[in-house]
Amino acid sequence: MLSRSQARTFFLVGTAACTFAFVGLTVDTFGQLPSRTNASAITPEVARGKQLWDENNCMGCHTLFGEGAYYAPELTRVYERRGEYFIRAMLVDPAAMYPGERKMQRYDFSIEDQDALIAFFRWAGTVDLNGFPATPNLMPLAVGDGVAATGGRPQLFNTMCLACHAMDGQGGQIGPALDGVGGRLDAVYLRRWLENPTAVKADSRMPVLPLSDAQIDELVAFLSQQKD
Amino acid sequence: MRFESQRVAWWFFATCMLLFTLQLVYGFILGFAHAGYDGLHDVIPFHTARATHTNLLVMWLLCGFMGAAYFIIPDECDRELYWPGLAKLQLAALVVVGVTAIIGFHFNWWEGRKFLEIPRPLDYLVVVDVLMFIANIGMTVWKGRRLTTTSMVLFFGLLMAALLYLPGMIPTDNQTIDSYWRWWVVHLWVEGVWELIMGGILSYLLIKLTGVDREVVEKWLYVIVGFTFLSGILGTGHHYYFIGTPRYWLLVGGLFSALEPLAFLGMAIYAISMAKRGGRRHPNKIALSWTVGCAVMSFVGAGFLGFAHTLPQVNLYTHGTLVTAMHGHMAFWGAYAMLVLAIMAYAVPLMTGRHLHASPASTFAFWTSNIGMIAMTLAFAVAGITQVVLERRVGMDFITVQKEIEVHFWGLILAAGLFTAGILAQLWVFVRSGLPVGDLVSGAREGEDGYGAG
Numbered sequence: 270m271l272s273r274s275q276a277r278t279f280f281l282v283g284t285a286a287c288t289f290a291f292v293g294l295t296v297d298t299f300g301q302l303p304s305r306t307n308a309s310a311i312t313p314e315v316a317r318g319k320q321l322w323d324e325n326n327c328m329g330c331h332t333l334f335g336e337g338a339y340y341a342p343e344l345t346r347v348y349e350r351r352g353e354y355f356i357r358a359m360l361v362d363p364a365a366m367y368p369g370e371r372k373m374q375r376y377d378f379s380i381e382d383q384d385a386l387i388a389f390f391r392w393a394g395t396v397d398l399n400g401f402p403a404t405p406n407l408m409p410l411a412v413g414d415g416v417a418a419t420g421g422r423p424q425l426f427n428t429m430c431l432a433c434h435a436m437d438g439q440g441g442q443i444g445p446a447l448d449g450v451g452g453r454l455d456a457v458y459l460r461r462w463l464e465n466p467t468a469v470k471a472d473s474r475m476p477v478l479p480l481s482d483a484q485i486d487e488l489v490a491f492l493s494q495q496k497d
Numbered sequence: 498m499r500f501e502s503q504r505v506a507w508w509f510f511a512t513c514m515l516l517f518t519l520q521l522v523y524g525f526i527l528g529f530a531h532a533g534y535d536g537l538h539d540v541i542p543f544h545t546a547r548a549t550h551t552n553l554l555v556m557w558l559l560c561g562f563m564g565a566a567y568f569i570i571p572d573e574c575d576r577e578l579y580w581p582g583l584a585k586l587q588l589a590a591l592v593v594v595g596v597t598a599i600i601g602f603h604f605n606w607w608e609g610r611k612f613l614e615i616p617r618p619l620d621y622l623v624v625v626d627v628l629m630f631i632a633n634i635g636m637t638v639w640k641g642r643r644l645t646t647t648s649m650v651l652f653f654g655l656l657m658a659a660l661l662y663l664p665g666m667i668p669t670d671n672q673t674i675d676s677y678w679r680w681w682v683v684h685l686w687v688e689g690v691w692e693l694i695m696g697g698i699l700s701y702l703l704i705k706l707t708g709v710d711r712e713v714v715e716k717w718l719y720v721i722v723g724f725t726f727l728s729g730i731l732g733t734g735h736h737y738y739f740i741g742t743p744r745y746w747l748l749v750g751g752l753f754s755a756l757e758p759l760a761f762l763g764m765a766i767y768a769i770s771m772a773k774r775g776g777r778r779h780p781n782k783i784a785l786s787w788t789v790g791c792a793v794m795s796f797v798g799a800g801f802l803g804f805a806h807t808l809p810q811v812n813l814y815t816h817g818t819l820v821t822a823m824h825g826h827m828a829f830w831g832a833y834a835m836l837v838l839a840i841m842a843y844a845v846p847l848m849t850g851r852h853l854h855a856s857p858a859s860t861f862a863f864w865t866s867n868i869g870m871i872a873m874t875l876a877f878a879v880a881g882i883t884q885v886v887l888e889r890r891v892g893m894d895f896i897t898v899q900k901e902i903e904v905h906f907w908g909l910i911l912a913a914g915l916f917t918a919g920i921l922a923q924l925w926v927f928v929r930s931g932l933p934v935g936d937l938v939s940g941a942r943e944g945e946d947g948y949g950a951g
Contacts, residue, residue: 273716280723287730294731294749298677298742306673306741316670326609329544334740335817336676337611339884340531340543342895343817370896371530372538396673399747401739403813405892441894 307395318389321382330373333393335401341373343402348390352428356390357383358479367433368474370443423491425484433475436495444475451495459489498847498947499938500571502578507848507933508588509564510841514927516557516595517834521917523550528913531880531899532906541603548602548614554829555612556595561837562658562694563588566634566651568844569701573648574641580633587629594622610675612683613665620666627659646715647700650722654693661685673741680736687832688729688757688799695795695836696722699768702788702843705946707775714771721763728756735807739816747809754807761792761800761832768792780948781846781854786863787839794835794867798827798874814889815881819902823877830870838923845927847947850935853926862922869916876912880905 302308322328328337331344347356359366360383363373378386422436431440434447454462461468463485466475480488498504526537526546535543571578578584598615601607607614615623638644638652665682669675700718704711734750768789779785802824806815815821842859846852853859880902887898938947 271716271720273712273719276716276719276723280719280726283723284726284730287727291730291733294734294745295677298737298746299674301743302671302673302741305743306671308671311670319670319672319675322672323609324607325605326544326548326607326614328609328611329547329614332817333672334676336740337817338544338547339817339819339822340547367896371533371899372535372542374542374544393672396741398739398741399744401813401816403889405888405890407886407890408892439892442897442900 305397307392307397310392310395312388314385314388315392317382317385318387318392321378321386322389325374325376334396334398341371344390344393345396345398345402346394348387348394350428351432352425353387354425354479354484355429355432356387358476360386362476365476367443368476423487425487426491429478429480430488447492447495449495449497451493452497454492456489456493459492460485463488498568498572498844498935500577501937502581502584503568503571503844504848504933505578505581505584505588506564506568506844508585509560509567510837510845511927512588512592513557513561513564513837513841514924516553516560517920518924520550520553520557521913521920523547523553524913525910526550528906528910531903532910533900533903544609545602548607549599551612552595552598552602552614554834556591558829558833558837560588560591561833561840562655562691562698563591563630565694565698565837565840565844566630566655568840568848569651569698570634570637570641570648573643573645573651573701574637575643576637576641578633579636579640583629583633587626587633590622590626590629594619594626610665610679613679617666620662624659624662627662631656631659645711646718647697647704647711650693650700650718651697654690654695654697657690657693658686661690676740677737677742680733684733684736685730687829688732689726691833692725692729692760693722695791695832696725696764698836698840699764699788699792702784702839703768703771703775705843706779706781706785706788707771708779709771709775717767717771721760721767724756724760724763728753728760732757732807735809735812738809738812750807751809755804757807758796758800758804761796765792765796780852781843783854783859783863784839784843787835787842790863790867791831791835791839794827794831794870796831798824798829798831802827802874814885818884818889819877819881820885821881823874823881826877827870827874841927845930846935848933848935849930851930852948853930856926858922858926862919862926864919865922866916866919869912869914869919872912873909873916876905876909880909 322333327333327344330338330341332339333344335343335345351359355366359373360376360378363375367373430436430447433441433443434445435442436447440446450459458469463478463480465477466473467477523546526541527543527550529535530538530543530546537546541549567578567584598607598619601616601619602614606616608616634652634655638648641648661682664678667678669678696718700714703709704714731749731753734746735754737746737750769792772785772789806812806820806824842854846854883902883905884898887893887901888895935947
């Protein structure tokens with residue numbers, strides 16, 4: 270049977286070997302990190318964004334690289350998913366963007382700070398995360414062949430509108446689904462609505478979105494085509 | 498209790514109970530927010546409540562470890578603490594720093610780094626405080642009349658915990674590197690050196706409570722902490738799957754995390770077999786319940802649930818979801834909260850001279866809190882798995898899914914109510930035990946701990 274000194278030897282040798290291996294892997298990891306994390310793209314603006322991310326404990330609700338709390342959305346790919354305009358609107362007045370929903374604090378970030386956070390998110394989206402977050406793979410099985418491709422829709426519609434509305438079963442459920450909206454509402458109405466929802470319907474909770482005229486043109490043209 | 502200076506531990510334990518109770522209050526704020534009732538949002542937003550909830554936990558556990566060390570080390574080393582006054586000063590300083598940090602969280606003064614939210618200036622004060630503690634314990638061990646394996650394991654666990662706090666302070670602009678060092682602190686604490694502390698405290702309790710020969714208990718202590726480090730050090734890799742670090746961490750982390758349950762299983766078998774083997778009928782049965790319970794629950798929460806969550810192919814979907822909260826709650830409860838409650842259950846009657854360990858409230862506290870925590874874990878599991886399937890597998894929108902799982906948070910709140918009832922009973926037992934004014938068992942030898950023959 271194992272003696273006490275053998276037990277101690279097992280402990281000391283095992284611990285030393287594992288510590289040695291761990292330090293070795295750490296050295297190798299740090300050699301690979303500059304290219305894997307796209308470190309050359311960490312500009313002073315990105316660094317400022319990270320500083321804001323830390324100072325305001327954004328990780329206390331959101332996750333980034335899957336790390337943080339689980340109260341608010343994962344933000345690793347937010348730049349790709351929502352785009353600059355949506356993120357900026359969210360940073361200015363979160364309650365307006367998700368009316369009556371789970372709340373985010375209002376920070377009143379300056380334009381420079383908004384730019385810094387957007388730059389930080391854009392950088393975060395370029396880090397090689399070994400396949401995280403994974404692409405959801407059960408949807409085709411759940412709804413059969415009827416699932417729509419995201420192609421054909423304007424990029425702006427996918428990033429901005431789908432945050433609250435759904436189309437073809439994709440998107441949020443905060444506003445009504447937009448399938449067939451072009452059959453119900455005409456282009457003039459849609460334009461007035463996008464310019465200022467409450468001017469059309471006083472009790473609407475949809476915010477005035479920071480859209481340029483050209484962007485409104487694009488969305489109106491697309492929505493008008495959604496006849497069924 | 499054999500030495501006057503051991504009494505200081507009572508003040509650490511009192512701080513524990515106070516902070517623990519406050520931690521539960523913040524837990525309820527988080528639970529209600531998840532269930533859709535965030536009425537306190539303007540005063541205590543979610544991230545404030547969360548940082549407070551987790552940092553109170555870390556603080557009361559550290560307080561408990563320090564109290565345990567101040568109680569155990571004089572007994573093991575057969576002498577008074579080297580600087581009894583410093584121990585009191587050190588507690589006062591720790592409380593001031595901790596309270597300042599918690600208040601700061603409510604005014605947006607923190608670092609947004611999970612578990613290490615304490616602002617940088619206070620980090621330095623924590624380091625100074627811990628150095629005072631380590632110096633005091635170290636001098637007591639050094640000048641002690643006896644050098645035991647238990648006290649060495651406990652001392653080195655505490656020393657390494659202090660040293661491993663430092664990597665968390667390395668500044669960087671790279672989020673990946675930030676996370677890399679942060680896990681050196683958090684992981685190597687809870688799945689590394691804290692387990693040394695756990696092993697040391699458990700072996701002390703088993704020697705005292707079961708009457709099994711020290712030689713046998715301490716031999717197996719080496720084996721258990723050996724397994725802990727064998728799996729835990731490279732097991733850090735399960736935090737390096739998806740943060741920008743190389744792909745080989747999936748293999749290294751996956752393999753060694755799969756070994757982590759072995760260390761916890763070893764701990765559980767160790768505690769149960771020692772408890773069975775000991776012929777001695779110690780009168781403080783509830784302390785033995787907490788001791789064995791700690792080993793068993795840590796195997797389930799940290800060992801088994803940790804294993805299930807850290808398999809790389811599972812973690813790809815569960816990483817960053819409520820499944821983590823499920824594993825986290827039972828792991829911390831089983832491994833560390835129950836450990837501190839175990840040493841308290843043993844030591845408090847000796848310090849106060851009032852033996853309430855056989856009271857119905859003590860038994861109620863043990864069973865109700867454990868059943869409550871198991872129910873909480875189940876509620877988190879249902880919420881977490883639903884989130885994983887709907888959001889990560891099917892691709893539904895985050896907020897839509899969160900609304901779908903609100904109902905499970907009502908389940909969580911009910912379970913947490915049960916848990917809280919247990920903890921309040923424990924608090925009641927502690928308060929009724931009174932101040933540390935019990936008699937010293939002067940000149941006692943090992944085995945005569947003040948409980949009598951039983």
